[in-house]
Amino acid sequence: MEVMTAWMVATSSAVADAATGVRLHDEVWSVGSSILLAALVGALALSLGKKSKAASFGSDAASNNVTDQSAFDDLIDEDFVTMGMPAEPHLEGGFQPPTRLIHSNSHDAFAFDNENCSGLFLVLHRPTYDSQLNNSSSYLYGDYFEGKKRLWELRFRVQFKRRVPQSDLFFGVELEEYVPVNAATKRVMDLSVAGMRQVVGDRLYHTLGDQDPVESERPAIMMPLWAFDQFIETPEGETPPDLSDPNLPEYGHKRVGQIREYKRLMDSLDLRPGPTFTFCFWGVSRFCDVIGWQATGIPIFTPLDLNLYCGKPPLHLVLYTLQGAEDKRHLQSKKTYYFRCGFWSSLKRPSKEVVRKFAGRSLELLKRARRTRIGQPAAATELSIFGLNVFQCCTDRESAPFQCPTSS
Helix, strand or coil: CHHHHHHHHHHHHHHHHHHHHHCCCHHHHHHHHHHHHHHHHHHHHHHCCCCCCCCCCCCCCCCCCCCCCCCCCCCCHHHHHHCCCCCCCCEEEEECCCCEEEECCCCCCEEEECCCEEEEEEEEECCCCCHHHHHHCCCCCHHHHCCCCCCEEEEEEEEECCCCCHHHEEEEEECCCCCCCCHHHHHHHHHHHHHHHHHHCCCCEEECCCCCCCCCECCEEEECHHHCCEEEEECCCCCCCCCCCCCHHHCCEECCCCHHHHHHHHHCCCCCCCCEEEEEECCCHHHEECCCCEECCCCCCCCEECHHHHCCCCEEEEEEEECCCCCCCCEHHHEEEEEEEEEEECCCCCCHHHHHHHHEHHHHHHHHHHHHHCCCCCCHHHHCCCCCCHHHHHHHCCCCCCCCCCCC
16 A cells, blocks of 8 residues: 555656656646646555456357346357447546447547437547557547547537536546445545645546445545637537537637636536537547456556546546535435446446446347348337347448437
């Protein structure tokens, strides 16, 4: 434990020295380094003592005896390709409520819909698993990444179904399980979070979670809306920019170089039904290779397996509001989710039970494909669950987001 504590302190100094050496913009560095340190220290604290590893998938071929109960007792790489995932390494995940599996570097954004908002989500990620390909820019979105240090970028397009009180809105990452930490680790973590709070303000919220017998709190690090690096407001009746548009960075407002004005603009946003809001986030991406599932970009100390920080995949990217000011904890009973996405690397997939939780209609596509392989006809009732020609739609565009109508 003393070694880990010393490592975290040394890492903080090393990152600061590295930033001075490369002369990053003061505002970008102050936000990026603070978020990085809080995330690394907080996540490491969350995972200390947690030695579980993500369950591996079986390598045996699927059984020919397919039933509703046993159809997905095993999942192999070919099954994920059947469900529309790329063959090459990628970031992978799914929404809650589930629609289908999603992946990085898709041609089109993935749709999500819930009782509070609807929208599209697109993840861009460098092919960090192949240095030659990464340097060549000969991949989808390669031209966009050329000349940039970021490893990934998250793009959201949101239409709210009710007015959202921005003062209660938080964006960040949460885990599902509480993990206890010792006093020494917590002291180091508190120092890093205090430094981050000087940049983001009092609205930053970091918690290790707890084990309250009545209602426990999930581990999380949450930030105000202006932690996003770019935003675009498109008035009602006008067409918002496509999330895959190479000119997207030219629209709206960016945080870099105008952090005070940017914060003022963000705080003045009226998040209401009608307009379309587009948000982009990449600020700390250079320090986290999600496909490689490792922390990176810190001399001497990285790369390091992200499972050292989060225990095991998935991580949950969330956007929610809170109700009730009496108890400051971010309890589940107080949260109203506007966006939830569990994600992992295809190189570090979680257990098949976790995948099923997010897969949604992707499992129906896999079930149909397996029955076809063994010569069993697909049930007519399955074809009508999500509308006519639902599986043909997926078959024609295996590598693209699901475009058929979604169920309510």
